[in-house]
Amino acid sequence: MKTRVVIADDEPLARERLRDLLAADPHVVVVGESADGDEAVNVVRTLAPDLLFLDVQMPGCDGFEVLRRLEPGQLPLTIFVTAYDRYALQAFEVHAVDYLLKPFDTERFRTALARAQERLRHDRSHEFRDSLLAVLGKSPEGPKPPERIAIKSGEGIVFLRTEEIEWVEAAGNFVRFHCSGGKAWLHRETMNGLEARLDAERFVRIHRSTIINIEAVKELQPLFHGDYVVLLRDGAELTLSRSYRPRLQKFFGNSL
Numbered sequence: 001m002k003t004r005v006v007i008a009d010d011e012p013l014a015r016e017r018l019r020d021l022l023a024a025d026p027h028v029v030v031v032g033e034s035a036d037g038d039e040a041v042n043v044v045r046t047l048a049p050d051l052l053f054l055d056v057q058m059p060g061c062d063g064f065e066v067l068r069r070l071e072p073g074q075l076p077l078t079i080f081v082t083a084y085d086r087y088a089l090q091a092f093e094v095h096a097v098d099y100l101l102k103p104f105d106t107e108r109f110r111t112a113l114a115r116a117q118e119r120l121r122h123d124r125s126h127e128f129r130d131s132l133l134a135v136l137g138k139s140p141e142g143p144k145p146p147e148r149i150a151i152k153s154g155e156g157i158v159f160l161r162t163e164e165i166e167w168v169e170a171a172g173n174f175v176r177f178h179c180s181g182g183k184a185w186l187h188r189e190t191m192n193g194l195e196a197r198l199d200a201e202r203f204v205r206i207h208r209s210t211i212i213n214i215e216a217v218k219e220l221q222p223l224f225h226g227d228y229v230v231l232l233r234d235g236a237e238l239t240l241s242r243s244y245r246p247r248l249q250k251f252f253g254n255s256l
């Protein structure tokens with residue numbers, strides 16, 4: 001049986017190189033490709049590959065979100081492909097078979113492919129799925145919000161408990177976590193991606209650049225035209241935009 005492979009990468013040259021490298025192995029067949037995250041989800045759902053070469057940064061949704069949007073039975077073995085070594089940490093967090101840091105050489109590619117094929121030969125793909133589901137928090141009832149977020153800090157990794165987060169602000173291509181005790185951490189992630197991961201029963205977005213922990217709210221003060229100032233217990237004064245007001249009303253009801 002040949003290993004059925006899907007390539008998901010928004011760069012045509014990158015897809016072409018992977019095709020060429022895979023063509024050298026007679027035990028592999030490329031059954032599909034995609035150039036963005038949304039398309040990758042559909043291709044994997046339709047073709048059910050054994051192995052997925054998955055770029056991290058793509059239009060539509062990133063590689064990690066691609067995996068979150070797949071059902072448990074649809075998850076193939078995954079090798080991440082990225083030009084940024086900072087994503088290696090996340091790749092290991094989701095128990096990827098391997099990751100390839102662009103530009104990679106032929107030998108490094110062969111090592112990653114051999115590792116995946118070894119798992120498939122011994123029918124160990126279920127180990128990857130079980131580990132991945134545990135990390136992504138998938139269950140029949142739906143995704144489970146993370147209790148900790150891994151943040152790269154210097155040469156090490158800080159595991160930040162989400163209950164410690166008071167509020168989050170956008171900072172360019174990063175988000176800044178403001179935590180209890182006056183601590184702050186910078187983390188590379190989009191606000192949309194973070195909002196989707198956090199517990200919706202605890203965290204709410206009040207502005208396009210601000211997410212707050214409901215338990216950190218001390219007071220709400222009305223402004224003009226339906227806007228509010230949100231006062232937090234750490235002394236922060238944040239603006240609740242009128243367009244985000246309905247999100248906060250589910251916690252405070254008609255009092256808002």
